[in-house]
Amino acid sequence: MATVSKQWSQVLQDKVVFITGAGGGIGSAIAKTSALHGARVVVSDVNKTSADKVVESIIEEDKQQSDRVLSLELDTANEQAIEQAVKVVVEKWGTIHVLVNAAANFTLGLIEDVSADAWSHAFDVNVRGYALMVKHVVPYFKQQRSGSIIQFGSISGLIAQSGFVPYSTMKGAVLQMTRNLALDLGPYNIRCNSVSPGCIQTPPIIQSVASRNISMEEFVQSIGAKQCLKRIGAPQEIANLVVFLASDLCPFMTGANLSADGGYTTV
Template sequence: MATSKGNESWSKVLLDKVVVITGAGGGIGSAISHTCALQGAKVVVSDVNKAAADKVVADIIATRNQEPDRIMSIKLDTADEKTIEEAVAKVVEKWGTIHVLVNAAANFTVGSIEDVSAAQWSQVFNVNVRGFALMAKHIVPLLKQQRSGSIIQIASISGVVAPLNFVPYSTAKGAVIQMTRNLALDLGSYNIRCNSISPGCIETPPVRKLAASLNMTLERFAQTQAQKQCMKRIGTPQEVANMIVFLASDLCPFITGANLLVDGGYTAI
């Protein structure tokens, strides 16, 4: 479960903003949900796994003293446009609008070009690229109407550099970074900011699975990754969530079209 360490001194920088988070039942998505709630947002915890979303909501209500009417969970498959339309309608019915979209849903398909099937290519792009675009498609009209808003997309350092045997995931995340730039250009005149965040090695379920596939403990895997970056450790979901909150807030009104690295200096070496 996410903790508030590192942001206790912030003062409700998302007060009453309606924040929609996809993939919110996972490690990074859960931390984003907790931190947005801590900062005063009305939070939509959406995930294809409704039970995971419900658990995040229950944890936030129990540990953040969050009022139940300021948080909701929604089953949302970002590969299915109809469910996106229905989810957006539910949020608007409850709170009237949406101020922030956080595209955090992810499909972690990796492999060499020979090993990845056509179905896997479709799946990784449906979730990591097409799903992001469809979420924006159905929320942007609300942001345009109020002439403000923030779209934040989770990319990856894998979209910046080329890890070994990461072809589909890296390709999709590179597309997310470019999509974000295009959105920033198209929506800037409406005072809508669009940015991406590229995490490095973060302690999440996909990283644990990757370590296991290499017959390594998480601790051993973290040690090998730490040597590749300036900070000499892997990151936490909370460190990504803090950056999300900054970009979602009104603290950075002149930041758009950026891809911000949260990677402990991995790409600096």
């Protein structure tokens, strides 16, 4: 299983990395990995308790990180909250270098079963929230003429899946938003890429498996049979990819969508 590579040590040295949805399984892995690679990390989440726990775990690993990580309660559906959060970060560290839009709302269902309110809330978090985060961070990127934006798509935005209409629609929108942002922001040396994970072992997946009354081993065997690598992914594998996109290791990459799905969309 993937681990943090020592060869990548400090590739985010002193970069300010702002992560939304950082209290979740993948978001927390991104926060911890960014800190290990030298970043000053903003751990934001709609659930402040979850964000605090991530910050606490980073500091437990290294006490010197105590002033290099910041926990923020942030509802990305609220533009005023976004504006205030960005202000807090800039007042503390002077700027922002990397934005990771990882907040997610997992609204699933058949078209006739999803309410108008559910559509609105899913859109506010999964699409509008991403756009508003970029809106309020980009002025700092333009001022310093550099920046990296990483947006979370999904294989659900690439293929059709039964009962996934709202979620797949939102993720398809994120992929298109990413391409448009790459075009508009490229002249300012601002890169925008997306990551599309496949099945990753996170709390929502674990809960979904439990609700089906099957074991995780049975689930992995079933999913694995449909893809090249014959297993599901780990949050750390996605975090490593995000760190690569956030760093200066890929300065010529923008407008790209990187699938990390074990080959699910290949088969």
